[in-house]
Amino acid sequence: MTYDPTGHLLLTPVDREAPARVQRLRQLGFGERPDPAFDDFAHKLADVTGAPYSMVNFIDENRQFFAGLHTPGGMHSGTAGAAVAGGEVSRFMARDHGYCPHVVVRRKALVLEDVCDYPRFAGNPVVDEIGIRSYLGAPLIDRTGIALGTICVVDTEPRPWGRPGLETIKSLAAELIEQIHRREDGGV
Template identity: 65%
Template sequence: MTPRRLLLTPEDKDAPARAGRLRGLGLGERPEPEFDAFADRLAAVAAVPYAMVNFVGEHRQFFAGLHQPGDRPLTAVLDREDGFREPVRHLGREYGFCPHVVVRRKALVLEDVQDYPRFAGNPAVDELGVRSYLGAPLVDSTGIALGTVCAVDLAPRPWGRAGLETIKALAAELTERIAQREYRV
């Protein structure tokens, strides 16, 4: 018997359907002020330096909403020709924990990712310095998990039951906003 290799990026059989649904909703391709404001609010509520509204496609994840400190960006920052600096808002599916939340369709609380062998070797840990994560799926009316809302810190965090309930409530709120958008499209 050959030993099973630990799968760092989960198999995602729903990815093609999710990508089609995201395209139909016009989500996951561009930053949106509404989602940036939501990420700002999440960062304030969770008292974290990083928060995202993340849509997970077939090959990448896109932060349609992003809160990160200007002096310590989690994602790369590009210098534009007009002198402004703009964060890169996408990562491969192998980065981070949101792809796991989307596939599991359940919230994920990692107070210290180093405590979980499945997650400790993730590139987000080694390359970006992520140490704690709190995320919940955005499951739409068709039952598809479109992405996540998540809070991230570079230090371990005792999220506890209150953190879990907060992230789930915020995910439900944003899911409702996305449903309302669908009727306006």
């Protein structure tokens, strides 16, 4: 783990699995371009949870890529840059922004009903820059044992996700991993 020497807040964790993840993502053909099937899955995440933003997120050594993305207005950009710029949500975000890198390294789902209640997470740049107040995410661990990324939903308001939210996001992550495996095996 790394620490901010001025505030001693926990920053993005060290990700020793990143090189193997990048190789696996390349093998699968994920992480470089939007995918309509992942966009559809992100829409499903939003529908099931009632969250305004949802993502299928693949993570490499330096950035996160939202191969699947749902936003309230359906607006998003394929270019790199700030997560929110000119009313559009980018499909790229720095690795040190957000909570998905923590989920990938922990290899466990994460429920933050109000990120401001957790000093470890409240200082994350997405709180001030984007206004994220609530997060629910689960890792996408494939058949090789590699955490490819996450599925997640976020809101600009605190949300009482609770145990039902946790079980829902874990179940949806398992569903998406099955889809990824069928795709890799040549199925639909």
